[in-house]
Amino acid sequence: MGEQERLRELELRNTTKKYDILGEQERLRELELRNTIKKYDIVYLGEQERLRELELRNTTKKYDILGEQERLRELELRNTTKKGKPVPSLETDTVFNDFKREMMFHRQAQAAVLIGMPRLKELGVGTRRPDDYFAQMAKTDQHMQKVRENLQKKQFEQARSEKAKKQRQLRKMGKQIQVQTKLRRESEKRQLAEEVKKYRKGLRTDLDFLEDNKKRRPTVAGQKKLPTRNKTQAKRDYKDKKFGFGGKKRGLKTNTKESSADFADYRHPKKPTKGQQQRPGKSKRMKMSSKKRR
Known part of the structure; x- marks a missing residue:
């Protein structure tokens, strides 16, 4: 066995x-x-x-x-x-094993390279690009021009929308400033009316609140305006310095204490004279003509 x-x-x-x-x-x-x-x-x-x-x-x-x-x-x-x-x-099952499946693909590609490269060298087929190789563009100049126009259009629309947003914000700010100035003026008006009432009732003897009200008038948005000299005023000063000042002309025709008390040139108005008689009406003229015929 x-x-x-x-x-x-x-x-x-x-x-x-x-x-x-x-x-x-x-x-x-x-x-x-x-x-x-x-x-x-x-x-x-x-x-x-x-x-x-x-x-x-x-x-x-x-x-x-x-x-x-x-x-x-x-x-x-x-x-x-x-x-x-x-x-x-x-x-x-290799279908559910991702790592093993990817490794199989990797190995297959490596084996193809190892087998293919020597064969290509034997056949004299080049596997490297020359240094002076000039690759053709994948997209044409017309296509790139369209892309450029599209980008410019988007940029223009974005700038326009930003400008519109700024304008809206400025309008909102302007409205807020208008409301603030309106409320401030109403409050000043109310305070002034109260001060006038006190003055009328005799609770207050001075009129300083009028001057305070003038001083209190601020500029737009509460900013103080710097004193600016007008160009025309500077020109006027230069001419006065060169040719001399001809005297003050403003207020020459206004009354003074002496002119208002002087009655030398005063003339009494004449009595109204009878003007030309008006033409009588038609009925009166008919009566007058009938009387003349008699």
């Missing part, structure tokens, strides 16, 4: 050596990757991980204890499920 078992084991080994296609393919890929890394001195994390994965596969094939346990569990579960269907697992 022992000899028969040994013979069967040897036959199985020979058959696996003959028909071990997948194992040979993996070994060839491993050798190609190692040769490319040595040849081009390129070390990629993805290729290193691939090599580690292949080594782990070889070790797990030799000492695949956990794998056997998982297969046994899966067989037990298949027996428990209906119609012998396997239980769907999310962990083993």
